[in-house]
Amino acid sequence: MTRNIGILGAMAQEIDEVKALLTEKTVVKIANREFVVGKIGNVRCVVAFSKWGKVAATITATLLIQEFAVTDLIFIGTAGALADGLKVGDIVVSKRLVQHDLDARPIISRFELPLLNRVYVDSDPDLTALAGRAVSNLINKGVESIVGKEAVKEFNLNPTLHFGDIASGDQFINSVEKRDEILSLLPDVQCVEMEGAAVAQVCLEFGTPFTVIRTISDTADHNARVDFGKFIVEVANAYSRAIVQEIMRLV
Numbered sequence: 001m002t003r004n005i006g007i008l009g010a011m012a013q014e015i016d017e018v019k020a021l022l023t024e025k026t027v028v029k030i031a032n033r034e035f036v037v038g039k040i041g042n043v044r045c046v047v048a049f050s051k052w053g054k055v056a057a058t059i060t061a062t063l064l065i066q067e068f069a070v071t072d073l074i075f076i077g078t079a080g081a082l083a084d085g086l087k088v089g090d091i092v093v094s095k096r097l098v099q100h101d102l103d104a105r106p107i108i109s110r111f112e113l114p115l116l117n118r119v120y121v122d123s124d125p126d127l128t129a130l131a132g133r134a135v136s137n138l139i140n141k142g143v144e145s146i147v148g149k150e151a152v153k154e155f156n157l158n159p160t161l162h163f164g165d166i167a168s169g170d171q172f173i174n175s176v177e178k179r180d181e182i183l184s185l186l187p188d189v190q191c192v193e194m195e196g197a198a199v200a201q202v203c204l205e206f207g208t209p210f211t212v213i214r215t216i217s218d219t220a221d222h223n224a225r226v227d228f229g230k231f232i233v234e235v236a237n238a239y240s241r242a243i244v245q246e247i248m249r250l251v
Helices: 016-021 054-068 125-141 149-154 176-185 196-206 228-250
Strands: 004-009 023-030 033-040 043-049 072-081 091-099 161-168 189-193 210-218
Touching: 004 054, 004 228, 016 033, 016 228, 023 054, 033 054, 033 228, 043 054, 054 072, 054 196, 072 125, 072 196, 072 228, 091 125, 091 189, 091 196, 125 161, 125 210, 125 228, 149 228, 161 196, 176 189, 189 210, 196 210, 210 228
Parallel strands: 004 043, 004 072, 072 210, 091 161, 161 189
Antiparallel strands: 023 033, 033 043, 072 189, 091 210
16 A cells, blocks of 8 residues: 555644655645645655644544545644653654543543543554654754754753653643643653644544654743744754654655
């Protein structure tokens, strides 16, 4: 089967350089979304901005599967660190995804996906391993070659790769209290964002292999010191391009 890989970015600015990788590209507009279709290397790809939040990302992922027949889906973007030891510039590749704001008690258990009888959705092991290899290769090569010396110095980048659980919710987590609450209930979660678990549920129900790759941009509390906008443009965007390009080389 010929692969047709869907690539979603959590922010438009995080996938600008991924779009630039595409050759033979055409643009298709559906439901106020722009899907860029083409090839990265020899691999057919469709790249799109998910839009923010679980509902928006669900719509975009569904369109990728139904309208563009993607065979695999990669979600890439930034996240806030929850686990101790994670630092700005580290990269987390998902093992499992969970919706930290889902609560239908007393009908079903907290965090359980209605009618699916599960709390977590597992990432595809082969696609996740592939993403991990790509990230490892780039770290070994040196992040300076990806973002430049100035960005490495400004953001104190010395990235490490982590595999683990990622939590999603329609909340921007920027307080110690909320961060600690999530960790107390979901102690294995590495980082938090707003889309991945919703995309995971879509992929589960359609039977589409997926993985989520998140660059740590902050510590999900009020002590963050990073210029987020600058980090997205100078670091996350470059990370996305390099990781996606390496994945396509390895496919």
